[in-house]
Amino acid sequence: MTKLTLRNVSRTFGSVVAVDDFSLALAQGEFVALLGPSGCGKTTTLRMIAGLLDPSAGTIEMDGEVISSPGSSLPPEKRGMSMIFQSYAIWPNMTVAENVAFGLQVRRVSRAETRTKVEQILDVVQMRHLRDRYPAELSGGQQQRVALARAIVVQPAVLLLDEPLSNLDANLREEMRYEIRRLHDEFHITTVYVTHDQAEAMVTSDRIAVMNQGRVEQVDEPRALYARPRTRFVAGFIGRTNFLDGEVRDGEVAFDRFAIGLEQFAEAPALSGRVSFSLRPQSIRLLRQRPPASSGSSAIPGHVVQRAYLGEHWDYVVRPADSGLQLRVTARPHEVFEVGETVWLEVDPRQMAHIQ
Amino acid sequence: MAPRDASAVTEVVRTGSLAARPVGYRQRWRHLDKSVFLWLFLIGVLLVLVINPLARLFWVSLQHVDTGALTLENYVTAYGRWRYLEALVNSLVLGLSVAVVCTLFGVPMAWAVSRTDMPGKGLVWAAILGTFIVPSYLGAVAWILLAGPNAGWLNRAYMWLTGAAAGPFNIYSMTGLVLIVAAYSFPYMFVFTRSALDMISSEMEDAASTLGAGILRTTLRVTLPLTLPAILAAIIVVFLEAIALFGAPALIALPGRFQVITTMLWQFFEFPPKVQVAAAYSMPLLAITVGLFWLQRRLTGRKGYVAMTGKGGERRPVRLGKWRWVMLGYCLFVTSLSFFLPMVVVLQAAFAKAWGRGFSLDNLTLHNVRFVLVDQPLTKAATLHTFVYGATAAAIALALALCIAYIVQRRLVPFGNALSFLAMAPFVIPGIVLAIGFYAAYTQPPLLLYGTAWILILAFATRFLPIAYANSDAAIRGINPELEDAVRILGGGRLMAIRRVVMPLLKRALAGAFILVFIPATRELSAAIFLYTTGTQVLSVLLFDKSDEGNFEILASIGLILVVITVALVMLGFRLVGRDFMLRRTSA
Ligand SMILES: Nc1ncnc2c1ncn2[C@@H]1O[C@H](COP(=O)(O)OP(=O)(O)OP(=O)(O)O)[C@@H](O)[C@H]1O
Numbered sequence: 001m002t003k004l005t006l007r008n009v010s011r012t013f014g015s016v017v018a019v020d021d022f023s024l025a026l027a028q029g030e031f032v033a034l035l036g037p038s039g040c041g042k043t044t045t046l047r048m049i050a051g052l053l054d055p056s057a058g059t060i061e062m063d064g065e066v067i068s069s070p071g072s073s074l075p076p077e078k079r080g081m082s083m084i085f086q087s088y089a090i091w092p093n094m095t096v097a098e099n100v101a102f103g104l105q106v107r108r109v110s111r112a113e114t115r116t117k118v119e120q121i122l123d124v125v126q127m128r129h130l131r132d133r134y135p136a137e138l139s140g141g142q143q144q145r146v147a148l149a150r151a152i153v154v155q156p157a158v159l160l161l162d163e164p165l166s167n168l169d170a171n172l173r174e175e176m177r178y179e180i181r182r183l184h185d186e187f188h189i190t191t192v193y194v195t196h197d198q199a200e201a202m203v204t205s206d207r208i209a210v211m212n213q214g215r216v217e218q219v220d221e222p223r224a225l226y227a228r229p230r231t232r233f234v235a236g237f238i239g240r241t242n243f244l245d246g247e248v249r250d251g252e253v254a255f256d257r258f259a260i261g262l263e264q265f266a267e268a269p270a271l272s273g274r275v276s277f278s279l280r281p282q283s284i285r286l287l288r289q290r291p292p293a294s295s296g297s298s299a300i301p302g303h304v305v306q307r308a309y310l311g312e313h314w315d316y317v318v319r320p321a322d323s324g325l326q327l328r329v330t331a332r333p334h335e336v337f338e339v340g341e342t343v344w345l346e347v348d349p350r351q352m353a354h355i356q
Numbered sequence: 357m358a359p360r361d362a363s364a365v366t367e368v369v370r371t372g373s374l375a376a377r378p379v380g381y382r383q384r385w386r387h388l389d390k391s392v393f394l395w396l397f398l399i400g401v402l403l404v405l406v407i408n409p410l411a412r413l414f415w416v417s418l419q420h421v422d423t424g425a426l427t428l429e430n431y432v433t434a435y436g437r438w439r440y441l442e443a444l445v446n447s448l449v450l451g452l453s454v455a456v457v458c459t460l461f462g463v464p465m466a467w468a469v470s471r472t473d474m475p476g477k478g479l480v481w482a483a484i485l486g487t488f489i490v491p492s493y494l495g496a497v498a499w500i501l502l503a504g505p506n507a508g509w510l511n512r513a514y515m516w517l518t519g520a521a522a523g524p525f526n527i528y529s530m531t532g533l534v535l536i537v538a539a540y541s542f543p544y545m546f547v548f549t550r551s552a553l554d555m556i557s558s559e560m561e562d563a564a565s566t567l568g569a570g571i572l573r574t575t576l577r578v579t580l581p582l583t584l585p586a587i588l589a590a591i592i593v594v595f596l597e598a599i600a601l602f603g604a605p606a607l608i609a610l611p612g613r614f615q616v617i618t619t620m621l622w623q624f625f626e627f628p629p630k631v632q633v634a635a636a637y638s639m640p641l642l643a644i645t646v647g648l649f650w651l652q653r654r655l656t657g658r659k660g661y662v663a664m665t666g667k668g669g670e671r672r673p674v675r676l677g678k679w680r681w682v683m684l685g686y687c688l689f690v691t692s693l694s695f696f697l698p699m700v701v702v703l704q705a706a707f708a709k710a711w712g713r714g715f716s717l718d719n720l721t722l723h724n725v726r727f728v729l730v731d732q733p734l735t736k737a738a739t740l741h742t743f744v745y746g747a748t749a750a751a752i753a754l755a756l757a758l759c760i761a762y763i764v765q766r767r768l769v770p771f772g773n774a775l776s777f778l779a780m781a782p783f784v785i786p787g788i789v790l791a792i793g794f795y796a797a798y799t800q801p802p803l804l805l806y807g808t809a810w811i812l813i814l815a816f817a818t819r820f821l822p823i824a825y826a827n828s829d830a831a832i833r834g835i836n837p838e839l840e841d842a843v844r845i846l847g848g849g850r851l852m853a854i855r856r857v858v859m860p861l862l863k864r865a866l867a868g869a870f871i872l873v874f875i876p877a878t879r880e881l882s883a884a885i886f887l888y889t890t891g892t893q894v895l896s897v898l899l900f901d902k903s904d905e906g907n908f909e910i911l912a913s914i915g916l917i918l919v920v921i922t923v924a925l926v927m928l929g930f931r932l933v934g935r936d937f938m939l940r941r942t943s944a
């Protein structure tokens with residue numbers, strides 16, 4: 001069932017277009033991440049969903065009812081949502097327990113029930129022992145948990161999170177990613193999660209919407225997004241990649257000084273004229289000898305230009321013979337090649353994602 | 357299942373029926389944030405408080421005295437007599453002279469305190485704070501005791517020393533008035549100049565001295581020009597203060613048989629009041645004030661000055677050698693004129709059976725203070741009124757200012773800048789002009805407030821609204837709007853956000869702002885004098901009224917009570933808010 005729908009939502013600030021024709025639909029209980037670089041309009045989108053900002057065009061619907069449109073928007077307090085802000089926005093004049101209890105008080109939940117619910121949720125985020133502290137006496141991670149508890153305890157229709165982990169140190173950030181996903185698996189709240197960190201989006205989300213300059217580039221499950229990026233921006237933003245530009249002619253895709261048979265590509269029928277592909281460094285194998293010809297893959301000769309040992313893997317830069325291209329290849333630690341050495345690149349064209 | 361990507365949803369939208377549905381009124385109403393009505397109401401209050409008196413002032417100045425028809429006759433009357441024009445000229449002379457004297461007083465003192473190794477800086481600073489605390493009309497009373505013809509202390513001291521038959525000083529003169537007004541305005545000059553000097557690093561001066569310039573030349577050629585914008589701004593402020601002042605000129609000029617604008621306005625109000633002529637006559641005062649404040653904004657807003665306030669840098673005091681004692685002597689001389697001497701004679705008179713009998717134990721009595729506070733119903737009531745009106749006005753001003761600042765900062769309405777301009781506007785309206793506007797606006801139905809305490813309270817609230825606004829604005833700026841957004845998204849609504857989060861966080865700042873409005877409201881004279889009636893006197897009005905009777909012991913007692921109230925409030929402010937609290941009101 002569709003919970004939340006954004007239809008062609010745009011928002012401008014004066015002449016700045018912060019969000020441009022944004023459309024997205026979330027199923028009940030779905031966890032979607034908005035992923036994109038700084039300033040691409042993530043917070044603006046989230047604030048429009050929350051009702052803190054009116055769209056300049058388009059509508060937002062919840063459960064089939066229009067809740068935001070350019071002329072009139074349902075005020076945030078009537079939306080039954082929760083939000084965790086980039087600044088956490090924990091009220092400094094209230095204790096941890098008071099912060100968490102606030103939403104329940106507003107909903108006129110009885111005192112006894114409020115107390116049990118607050119205790120429960122504080123247990124979930126492991127903050128019960130700090131219930132009487134003031135926010136100024138908490139660490140960043142603890143404040144973040146309070147924000148989480150405060151948002152979840154009211155069992156919102158939709159939960160909105162704005163870069164909730166960006167102020168934490170790396171270890172805590174990693175831990176909290178799993179924590180957020182765990183809470184989602186426990187409560188199944190429809191969630192929109194804003195982040196500029198792809199790993200965070202990958203760990204937490206059912207689907208990821210990649211944003212760039214106010215527009216949605218692609219919405220997909222994390223694996224699909226990585227394996228089959230549809231635009232150059234997405235391919236470059238999610239993980240590292242190689243871009244290959246070529247041209248379709250005579251049943252082949254011709255690249256710079258090498259060619260691959262058209263029929264080998266997954267999207268063969270769609271290819272014509274000038275085409276571009278994204279090829280992940282992990283999808284290329286390096287070999288000393290020419291591999292035996294097989295139907296699945298192509299082999300291209302080349303030589304190693306540069307290499308770096310990173311412990312968990314090797315990073316090679318390989319130039320195909322006579323080509324101006326430089327391909328990045330990831331290899332396992334025992335696959336050692338010298339700079340200048342002649343190698344064969346084994347490429348599976350089905351793993352080459354056709355991009356715009 | 358949810359559509360997989362953006363284009364699929366776009367498809368739904370193009371063909372779907374939902375998107376085409378127009379936004380109905382019912383939905384608009386349901387979506388409306390109802391607190392908007394409160395904001396509109398408050399904006400209405402602001403408009404009425406600020407615009408109505410001014411509009412009425414203009415309107416009345418164009419109305420015929422008897423028929424109410426449109427006419428320019430009032431302007432002809434107001435500027436048709438030499439006596440009236442002379443008062444205008446006198447005001448300009450007063451303003452300019454005060455500006456010059458303030459510069460002579462304030463700039464060297466600011467330099468000495470900020471840049472030199474002069475001893476006793478703490479004492480000087482305390483005396484300047486003390487000067488802020490003495491209302492200028494009380495200063496005038498003190499100076500009558502000091503330099504009244506023959507009977508004044510300074511004259512008697514001179515006669516005693518020289519054996520002359522008459523003293524040389526006569527406070528009832530333009531010179532005397534200039535001295536008094538300057539003595540109570542120079543602290544502005546001091547504060548402005550000092551804060552500018554505090555921003556200049558020694559490096560800039562060093563740069564000049566390494567080129568071979570001496571201390572004097574460095575100071576005159578480098579330091580002074582850098583402070584010039586601040587000094588000019590202060591000159592404008594003290595000039596405007598001087599021409600808008602009512603209390604001291606009325607106490608000095610009227611017995612001295614000359615007039616300034618404000619005393620002239622006062623005379624237009626003698627029975628029967630000629631409001632129309634007074635309104636016309638007040639226009640130049642309003643025009644000059646507005647114009648000069650605009651100029652002052654331009655001066656302090658200029659790039660060079662702002663850039664200079666960027667960083668302080670390291671500062672070393674200039675070594676004055678034995679001149680530092682001369683400098684201290686000068687500072688003490690000035691603060692004696694403004695603070696030490698007046699306080700001594702006021703204290704003496706307040707506790708004397710007869711002030712002329714001098715400083716002796718058998719002349720000591722508590723009778724005057726008791727008379728004012730306990731025995732006399734009129735003065736007792738006035739003391740109570742002073743508190744009640746001041747506190748009510750401060751509460752109204754603060755509540756309104758806070759809400760308007762909030763509306764503007766959170767962009768709840770589209771024309772926010774106009775609102776903040778309105779809230780700051782009374783700052784450039786002389787109190788006396790505002791009072792005439794209030795008189796014109798509220799002496800006839802539909803809003804008949806004249807004769808009630810409300811006209812005084814609202815006039816005070818309006819007059820000091822800018823102080824409340826500047827403080828509220830600064831306080832709200834310090835609150836992250838996401839704290840309120842968090843309340844709203846959890847179901848709280850704006851008013852709850854204000855009640856549960858904004859107010860608790862602003863408590864201290866608001867207490868400070870309240871006191872900053874309360875203090876001037878307890879001593880306000882120039883608006884109160886036009887708006888009070890027999891049931892609604894406050895202490896300042898009473899002090900002025902009683903000056904006719906020549907009972908200086910009572911005058912001094914009333915003044916002393918005002919000073920004590922102020923000091924108590926300032927102490928409270930220090931306790932609640934911290935040491936920088938007095939300085940905030942110069943921010944506007
Ligand atoms: N109130 C505003 N007035 C003017 N421009 C704004 C306003 N809010 C956002 N913008 C602009 O809109 C664009 C998108 O801003 P937004 O805050 O949504 O970015 P973001 O994706 O959340 O970035 P970040 O990751 O840095 O938080 C930016 O270019 C920003 O400058």
Ligand SMILES: [Mg+2]
Pocket residue numbers: 042043044086162
């Ligand atoms: Mg953001």
